[in-house]
Amino acid sequence: MKIGELSKRTGVSIRMLRYYEAEGLLKPRRAASGYRDYDTAEERTVERIKLLGSGGMTLATIRQFLPCVRGEGPVFEPCDELRTVLHEQIRLADQKAEKLAQSRRILRHFLLEIEQP
Amino acid sequence: MKIGELSKRTGVSIRMLRYYEAEGLLKPRRAASGYRDYDTAEERTVERIKLLGSGGMTLATIRQFLPCVRGEGPVFEPCDELRTVLHEQIRLADQKAEKLAQSRRILRHFLLEIEQP
DNA sequence: CTTGACTCTGACAGCGTTGTCACAGTTTAA
DNA sequence: TTAAACTGTGACAACGCTGTCAGAGTCAAG
Numbered sequence: 001m002k003i004g005e006l007s008k009r010t011g012v013s014i015r016m017l018r019y020y021e022a023e024g025l026l027k028p029r030r031a032a033s034g035y036r037d038y039d040t041a042e043e044r045t046v047e048r049i050k051l052l053g054s055g056g057m058t059l060a061t062i063r064q065f066l067p068c069v070r071g072e073g074p075v076f077e078p079c080d081e082l083r084t085v086l087h088e089q090i091r092l093a094d095q096k097a098e099k100l101a102q103s104r105r106i107l108r109h110f111l112l113e114i115e116q117p
Numbered sequence: 118m119k120i121g122e123l124s125k126r127t128g129v130s131i132r133m134l135r136y137y138e139a140e141g142l143l144k145p146r147r148a149a150s151g152y153r154d155y156d157t158a159e160e161r162t163v164e165r166i167k168l169l170g171s172g173g174m175t176l177a178t179i180r181q182f183l184p185c186v187r188g189e190g191p192v193f194e195p196c197d198e199l200r201t202v203l204h205e206q207i208r209l210a211d212q213k214a215e216k217l218a219q220s221r222r223i224l225r226h227f228l229l230e231i232e233q234p
Numbered sequence: 235c236t237t238g239a240c241t242c243t244g245a246c247a248g249c250g251t252t253g254t255c256a257c258a259g260t261t262t263a264a
Numbered sequence: 265t266t267a268a269a270c271t272g273t274g275a276c277a278a279c280g281c282t283g284t285c286a287g288a289g290t291c292a293a294g
Binding site: 031 | 280282283291
Binding site for chain 2: 048057065083094096100101103104108111
């Protein structure tokens, strides 16, 4: 699958697909022409990156647990470290969610304030 | 209160306090020396900006409902518009929370994957 | 073969936020 | 008075992401 098709399938711009690669998150095969050739595993990877990214995660961070993102199954070497990173990221996500909720509360507070004269 | 004290009280850097002002979110009085002079109302404003910002809101966005942030009570002119903006922002916050939860779910999924060989 | 659509690389710019630096003026305490 | 700590302004840089543009090569259909 060429980059244009992957872009349409995932909704991720061609620009960003190339950027993912530059950041080391994708390594598509290359055709003789030099064109990138993605397989379906890579499509799934892109979907995961998209979701993690929309949660406010940096590509550099995502790269930390790339084996998971790639779905390469159980990891040997960095498994412990990986677990630590994952726990930390979950903690950060919770923290972020709390901030968001707090922010939302303020907005609702404002709303009540101006809706009750 | 001078900028250094406000910074210590709120935990917002001096740099950012000046930035808030440059973006039109604060208008502290000036002493004869040119030094900024903040009152307690402005301190509360900073706290609110901090919370809204930590929820991922842009200063330009926050400026839209500045009367609320400043706590200037009921607003006349832009009240309807303000309500619309607030509703929209709450909707966006919910949307962001949903993405965050989705992202978190993926992280937990990874965690389970590598914890069960 | 020709044409239009696609892809390649590399560079530049912008967003909003944040730190830092330099240089000048002000306040405060010794 | 002098020195240290603070404040002022303005500029520069960097972060991570994203679009766009230019110039060259490739593919697919007429």
